[in-house]
Structure formats: structure tokens, C-alpha cells
Amino acid sequence: MKLLFSTFLVLSFVVIVSAQNTTNKQLLGNWQYTNQYGTSTLFFQSGNQLVLDGVPASYTASATIIQVFTDGQYWNYPYRLSGNVLSVTFPGGSVVNYKKNNSKTSSNTSIKGKVYLLNGTFCSYSGSSSSYSSYSSTTKVYFDGKGSFQYKSETSFSSNDGSYSNDGNDGVSTGRYDIKGNSIVLYFPDGTTGYADVYFKQDNGSISEIKYDGTIYAKNLCD
Incomplete structure (x- = not known):
């Protein structure tokens, strides 16, 4: 029985190693x-x-x-x-x-495109409050990792007289972006160009925070 079990383990190991070798060859x-x-x-x-x-x-x-x-x-x-x-x-x-x-090819291949390092939704938040009213504004920017981005602003206001909110879905705008060093070039739909800075990177190179016009946009601010 022990011999049969040992044989089964050896055969299973051979199958796993063979599958890994096949996968690696395909890559x-x-x-x-x-x-x-x-x-x-x-x-x-x-x-x-x-x-x-x-x-x-x-x-x-x-x-x-x-x-x-x-x-x-x-x-x-x-x-x-x-x-x-x-x-x-x-x-x-x-x-x-x-x-x-x-x-x-070689490992020294020159790489030009880095847009995939910037992907996901980034948010900024601002707000104020007093004893009789409060106001908040959130701007959300979505980067698709392929060179396109969308952005919108959400606002809300409340007071003793009532409240108002705008989810921004009617004002979604789309643009293009590129990454050059630590700068992000933003091409807006009206033909203008803006520049943002890479503010924080993860260890794997992906960007998790950017700074645009003095404001920080971060993934964790969307939570």
C-alpha cells in the first residue's frame, strides 16, 4: 500500500512539473x-x-x-x-x-509606452461645514491603463432649508494621457493640455497617487 501511494505521489509530481514546463515553453x-x-x-x-x-x-x-x-x-x-x-x-x-x-530581441529593448502603470480610479475630496450648512465636492478620474481617461465631479450641499446633490454622471468628460518620466501629460477634449506629477508609486511601479494643479488624487481617497 505504501509503495502504491509513493508511486502515485511520484507520478503526480511528474505531471505537475511537465505541465509547468509546457506552460513556460509557451511563454x-x-x-x-x-x-x-x-x-x-x-x-x-x-x-x-x-x-x-x-x-x-x-x-x-x-x-x-x-x-x-x-x-x-x-x-x-x-x-x-x-x-x-x-x-x-x-x-x-x-x-x-x-x-x-x-x-x-534582447533584454535591452527600448521601452516608450508606460501608460499601463496608471490605471484605476483616483479621487480628490474637499469640503466645508458650519453650524447651519455643509458642502462637499469629489472629483473622480478613471485611467484605463491604455491611454484614455474619464473624469467627473460630484457635489452635495445641505442646510437647514434642504439638501442638493449632483452625481456628475451628466458631465463625464473623456481625454487621453501619456507618461513621460515622472510627469503625466493630460490631453483634454477641448484641445488643451495639462500636466500632473507622479506623487507616489508602488514597489511594482504602478502609480497610486498623482498631483494635479496642487491637488492630490489617490486611489485610497475613493474608498
Whole structure:
């Protein structure tokens, strides 16, 4: 009985290792995502080493998760592989569809597009109150991680005479954005251009706080 159980464990281990090796072989090579602002490159050098936008890291891969070890931490990236398209979900929920590039590449590939590092909803809040009234205003900006953003303002006012609120859904505006170093270039629908600063980054490079026109916009302010 012990021999049978031991044989089963060995066979199970062989099947798991074989499946991992097959997955790693399918990932190997150069994958690219391109939009009008530039190109992001994900290069799997070997079965345990990758380079994302010029930053090397070690990794392991199952059939659904790429686990990356960098900056002393493990990060899980859900993914789906369909032919020559690799769909990777980044922190914040943004999905980037990389396409297989069969041309020769190296870990020194020049990366221009970084818009995927800014994704999700960012909020700013202001308000005032007195003994007879209160006022609050929240601006929400959604970055899709692909170069587009939407923004709206929500306001509310209350006093002894009544209350008023506006959820801002009738005033949603859409623009484009790009990231250049620590600056975020905002292209508004009226043709004007604004500039925001990267205020705080996570260890994996994703942006969680920005500063625009003296105001901080952060993901945790949306809670």
C-alpha cells in the first residue's frame, strides 16, 4: 500500500512539473503591447527569468498565474494565453493584451509606452461645514491603463432649508494621457493640455497617487 501511494505521489509530481514546463515553453520569447503612445515589452528569457519594460525579475508560472519576485516581494499576475495573444491582468485590474513578436530581441529593448502603470480610479475630496450648512465636492478620474481617461465631479450641499446633490454622471468628460518620466501629460477634449506629477508609486511601479494643479488624487481617497 505504501509503495502504491509513493508511486502515485511520484507520478503526480511528474505531471505537475511537465505541465509547468509546457506552460513556460509557451511563454518564452518576446511579447509586445503597442498603442499610439509607444510600446511595452514583456520578454521571457528562460523558464524562470523575465524582463518587463527593461526591469529584470524572476518568476514562476502556472496555467493561470505568473508569479513575479521583485523588490523582495511576490506579485501575482493572472493571465490567459490564446494563440499569439497573452492577456495579463496588472494590479488595479487593467488588462494588457500582449502579442507575440517572433523577431529576435534582447533584454535591452527600448521601452516608450508606460501608460499601463496608471490605471484605476483616483479621487480628490474637499469640503466645508458650519453650524447651519455643509458642502462637499469629489472629483473622480478613471485611467484605463491604455491611454484614455474619464473624469467627473460630484457635489452635495445641505442646510437647514434642504439638501442638493449632483452625481456628475451628466458631465463625464473623456481625454487621453501619456507618461513621460515622472510627469503625466493630460490631453483634454477641448484641445488643451495639462500636466500632473507622479506623487507616489508602488514597489511594482504602478502609480497610486498623482498631483494635479496642487491637488492630490489617490486611489485610497475613493474608498
